[in-house]
Amino acid sequence: MLSKKTKYGLKALTYIARSEEDAPVQVSAIAKNENIPQKFLESILLTLRKAGILGSKKGKHGGYYLRYEPSEIKMTDVMRVLEGPIAMVPCVSLNYYEKCDDCPDEHKCSVHKLMVEVRDSTLKVLRNTSLADLSNIDL
Amino acid sequence: MLSKKTKYGLKALTYIARSEEDAPVQVSAIAKNENIPQKFLESILLTLRKAGILGSKKGKHGGYYLRYEPSEIKMTDVMRVLEGPIAMVPCVSLNYYEKCDDCPDEHKCSVHKLMVEVRDSTLKVLRNTSLADLSNIDL
DNA sequence: TATTAATCCTATCAATTTAGTAGGGATTAC
DNA sequence: GTAATCCCTACTAAATTGATAGGATTAATA
Known part of the structure; x- marks a missing residue:
């Protein structure tokens, strides 16, 4: 949520x-x-x-x-400030990496694998969307 | 998270x-x-x-x-059961739609617009990933 | 300079959610 | 009949969320 x-x-x-x-x-x-x-x-x-x-x-x-032009304010930045890391688990976070206490080997972890993909696809959207995109009324 | x-x-x-x-x-x-x-x-x-x-x-x-073959168990199903709706806000949820109390017009809402995109990209990943994909050890 | 309108800052709080724990009931193999 | 196993309900501590309260600070302007 x-x-x-x-x-x-x-x-x-x-x-x-x-x-x-x-x-x-x-x-x-x-x-x-x-x-x-x-x-x-x-x-x-x-x-x-x-x-x-x-x-x-x-x-x-x-x-x-x-402080910047709307087109320069990326959603990655805004989301990180307000919502925290983009990744859903710390072990796949680019900026706030943390190892899981359970999980001996990250590379064999199925959750890790899935969450990397989710993170990448979310990042793609957030990187490509700026405040300018949100602010234009014309649909 | x-x-x-x-x-x-x-x-x-x-x-x-x-x-x-x-x-x-x-x-x-x-x-x-x-x-x-x-x-x-x-x-x-x-x-x-x-x-x-x-x-x-x-x-x-x-x-x-x-109950099914791993290849038939989609991550969308698993995630919905365990984590709840895929959408980050109810007003963009496919299965659990709910109007926001603030927000007079959904189509003009910047948050709505962004969250639709995030939802779609997440859905794409989860729909295309099955338990079989998670379970294969070979990377 | 006094007033007013703003942001800035800290503290507090109720409700909800999360991540469990506890204790036992029901069912089945042997 | 006994041990192993899932099934079910209830409880709880800690963290997070979504605020609210009260005032300190700063700046424009009459």
Whole structure:
């Protein structure tokens, strides 16, 4: 299951990408328009800022803005920040590899084999999709 | 994250597929050889049996066996039984569709769009992989 | 400079899910 | 009849999720 955190985060990014008017977008506006609990959303956008995807401006007329062009914000990056590793098991994770305690030999493990394939196919999609793809309304 | 339940279930199925000797395989043997807590494994195999993937024989010399040829047991089926829907959000689930409470229009939802693609690519892998593929040792 | 509107930060919490454990019942081979 | 095996229900500790609460900090502007 995709967490609400990731879901909300993606929606917020899309919202910001769509309303590029050179002015930062306020959390309150996103929360209202996308039906997201504001306080929860605050913490999510904070995470995205700390990860370098969003920038922020404090104080009156402050808000959040994209640090890069939508086409440069890959879904792999967003998903890793919000949802964690792409791989479904640590033993096939590219960035957060960890050996399984059970499982003497990884190369003979059937789960490993399957999860490598799932990871690769998911990666392919996420690498080839950017925020720009999500934000274009035209279907 | 893949649950331990699914992981253990896959390992158990592989174990059974590999040791086809016309005799049912005991939970204790699987648990021991695959480093799985026996009682936990019991409940997992029970689930697989109720789902029609495994058959069982009670009493002395009893155990579990595959109801179909390994090549006929698709990963889509196993994953749905153990892990639940393939889709990461209910609104893109083929078998367990559910509308999101937020999200007025699904077709304009960026998350929906992305998750359809992820689902399709995962499905492709799981549909094309059978227990036979997992069980063959030769890499 | 005082006010207001924002982000920023920490702490807390209820509900759910996960990963088991415990204990015994039912069935079958020998 | 005894031992081995699956079957079933109930319970539980720990982790995760999806928030909420309360305020600190910062900046625009009247």
